[in-house]
Amino acid sequence: MPKSLPKTKRTKDNVLAELRGLRSADAQWKEGRTFSLVYYVDDEHSRLLKEAYGEFMAENGLSPLAFPSLRRMEAEVVSMAAGLFHGDDDVAGTMTTGGTESIMMAVKTAREWARKEKGIARPEIIAPLTVHPAFEKAAHYFDVEIRHAAPGPDFRVDVREVERLITPNTALIVGSAPPYPHGVVDPITELAALAQSRGLLCHVDACLGGFFLPFAKQLGRDIPPFDFEVPGVTSLSADLHKYGYAAKGASVVLYRNRELRRHQFFTYSEWPGGLYISPSMTGTRPGGAIAAAWAVMHYLGEEGYLDHARRILATTDKLLAGIRAIPGLRVLGAPHAGVFAFTSDSVNVYELGDAMEGRGWKLDRQQNPPALHCMITPAHERVADTLLADLRECASKLAAGEPAPEGSAAMYGMVGAIPDRQQVDGFLLDFLDGVFDRG
Structure with missing residues (x-):
C-alpha cells in the first residue's frame, strides 16, 4: 500500500525528531568513517554553509x-x-x-x-x-x-x-x-x-x-x-x-x-x-x-584552501605508506591527489572491504582491476592510524583463512564472472528498481 499524506499537521519538533532519527543507519561521515560522497571539514564550517x-x-x-x-x-x-x-x-x-x-x-x-x-x-x-x-x-x-x-x-x-x-x-x-x-x-x-x-x-x-x-x-x-x-x-x-x-x-x-x-x-x-x-x-x-x-x-580564501590541502596531503602520505607496508596490499599507480585505490595480491580485496565494513569503515569497491577506493578529507586526519591498524588486522586474518562477514564481495564476484555486460546492466536496473520501490 502506498504511504498516504498525513491527515493532520504535526509539530516542527516532532517532524525534525523523526527526520534526525532516520539517519541512524547512514554512513558515519562525520567520524571520518566514509571515504566518498561527503567532504566534511568541521562543525564551524558546516554552520557557515547552512547559514x-x-x-x-x-x-x-x-x-x-x-x-x-x-x-x-x-x-x-x-x-x-x-x-x-x-x-x-x-x-x-x-x-x-x-x-x-x-x-x-x-x-x-x-x-x-x-x-x-x-x-x-x-x-x-x-x-x-x-x-x-x-x-x-x-x-x-x-x-x-x-x-x-x-x-x-x-x-x-x-x-x-x-x-x-x-x-x-x-x-x-x-x-x-x-x-x-x-x-x-x-x-x-x-x-x-x-x-x-x-x-x-x-x-x-x-x-x-x-x-x-x-x-x-x-x-x-x-x-x-x-x-x-x-x-x-x-x-x-x-x-x-x-x-x-x-x-x-x-x-x-x-x-x-x-x-x-x-x-x-x-x-x-x-x-x-x-x-x-x-x-x-x-x-x-x-x-x-x-x-x-x-x-x-570568501571564508576560506587561499590560506584556508592551502591549509586543508596540506592536511590532506599529509594524511594521504601516511595512508599510502601504511598500505604499502601491509603484506599483500598494493596501491594502484602514483596518485596525484588525495584520492587513490589499492588492491591485494594475496586476499580477495572485496572480502577485505566487507571485513573493514564490519568494523564501521565504508570503502568504495572498484573493478577492472578489483580494488578498494579512498577519498581523503580533513576529517580523516584523526582516524588514519586506526584505519591502518584495522586494515592490517583484517588483511592478516583473511590471509590466515578467517572468513569475512557477509557483504558485497559475493555480488562483485558474481558480476565479474558474467561475460555479457548487457546482462550485468539488466541486473543493475533490477537492483535500482528495487532500491526505489515504494515503501
Missing part, C-alpha cells in the same frame, strides 16, 4: 533580473574559479548543480559546436575508460557517440589510443584531472595538443581535483599542467561541493571564450508565458547553493 544557504533558500537563480545578488555571486564564483585555473579575461562559464550537470553541459556545447562549425549531425567524443560515467550519461541523453580509450600501465589514458580513435565525426577529446578510480592525472598537455592539431575541442574533467590540485602544486607537489595554461584546453569542469568545500550541489563549467559558452545556453521565444532563457540543464537554480559557494570561497 549562507538558508539566507538564499527561497531565491531562484533562474532569473538574474529578479535576483541580481545571485547574479553577482555567481559571476564572482566563476571569476575566482577561472583565475585559479589560469584563465584570462576571455574565459567564461556558469555554475551548475554538480559535476554531472557540468559534464553534460560541456558535451552539449561540443555537440552544438560540431553541428554549427563542422556540420557533423551526430558528433563523437573520445574519453578515457576511467572517465566519469557522467560522460556516458551525457552521450545517452544528447545522442552523441562516445569512444573509450584504454589506459596505459600507469592508469593514465594512452594518447596513442586516443589518436587511433579519431574519426571525421570526432568533436571532443576528454581527459581527467584526476579520474576518480585511481587519482592519477591524465596527460592533459598531450591530449590538448592532439585536439588542437586536429581542430577539435578538449575538455578537462577536474570535477574531483579542480579545487585541490592548484593548492597541492603551491605546496610543492609535482602536479602536471591540466587547466587553461595548457594550449588547446577549451573547457573545464570543477566541483565546488567536493574539494571546494561548498554545500551540495555546486559546480562550475568554464570555457576558453564566450563564443563557446553560447552553445551551452538554451533560449525559446515562442512560449505564451514569456521569453525563456536558461543557462544550463535545470530551470530552477537553487539560490542557496550559489550563496554557500560564494560564502565558502
Whole structure:
C-alpha cells in the first residue's frame, strides 16, 4: 500500500525528531568513517554553509533580473574559479548543480559546436575508460557517440589510443584531472595538443581535483599542467561541493571564450508565458547553493584552501605508506591527489572491504582491476592510524583463512564472472528498481 499524506499537521519538533532519527543507519561521515560522497571539514564550517544557504533558500537563480545578488555571486564564483585555473579575461562559464550537470553541459556545447562549425549531425567524443560515467550519461541523453580509450600501465589514458580513435565525426577529446578510480592525472598537455592539431575541442574533467590540485602544486607537489595554461584546453569542469568545500550541489563549467559558452545556453521565444532563457540543464537554480559557494570561497580564501590541502596531503602520505607496508596490499599507480585505490595480491580485496565494513569503515569497491577506493578529507586526519591498524588486522586474518562477514564481495564476484555486460546492466536496473520501490 502506498504511504498516504498525513491527515493532520504535526509539530516542527516532532517532524525534525523523526527526520534526525532516520539517519541512524547512514554512513558515519562525520567520524571520518566514509571515504566518498561527503567532504566534511568541521562543525564551524558546516554552520557557515547552512547559514549562507538558508539566507538564499527561497531565491531562484533562474532569473538574474529578479535576483541580481545571485547574479553577482555567481559571476564572482566563476571569476575566482577561472583565475585559479589560469584563465584570462576571455574565459567564461556558469555554475551548475554538480559535476554531472557540468559534464553534460560541456558535451552539449561540443555537440552544438560540431553541428554549427563542422556540420557533423551526430558528433563523437573520445574519453578515457576511467572517465566519469557522467560522460556516458551525457552521450545517452544528447545522442552523441562516445569512444573509450584504454589506459596505459600507469592508469593514465594512452594518447596513442586516443589518436587511433579519431574519426571525421570526432568533436571532443576528454581527459581527467584526476579520474576518480585511481587519482592519477591524465596527460592533459598531450591530449590538448592532439585536439588542437586536429581542430577539435578538449575538455578537462577536474570535477574531483579542480579545487585541490592548484593548492597541492603551491605546496610543492609535482602536479602536471591540466587547466587553461595548457594550449588547446577549451573547457573545464570543477566541483565546488567536493574539494571546494561548498554545500551540495555546486559546480562550475568554464570555457576558453564566450563564443563557446553560447552553445551551452538554451533560449525559446515562442512560449505564451514569456521569453525563456536558461543557462544550463535545470530551470530552477537553487539560490542557496550559489550563496554557500560564494560564502565558502570568501571564508576560506587561499590560506584556508592551502591549509586543508596540506592536511590532506599529509594524511594521504601516511595512508599510502601504511598500505604499502601491509603484506599483500598494493596501491594502484602514483596518485596525484588525495584520492587513490589499492588492491591485494594475496586476499580477495572485496572480502577485505566487507571485513573493514564490519568494523564501521565504508570503502568504495572498484573493478577492472578489483580494488578498494579512498577519498581523503580533513576529517580523516584523526582516524588514519586506526584505519591502518584495522586494515592490517583484517588483511592478516583473511590471509590466515578467517572468513569475512557477509557483504558485497559475493555480488562483485558474481558480476565479474558474467561475460555479457548487457546482462550485468539488466541486473543493475533490477537492483535500482528495487532500491526505489515504494515503501
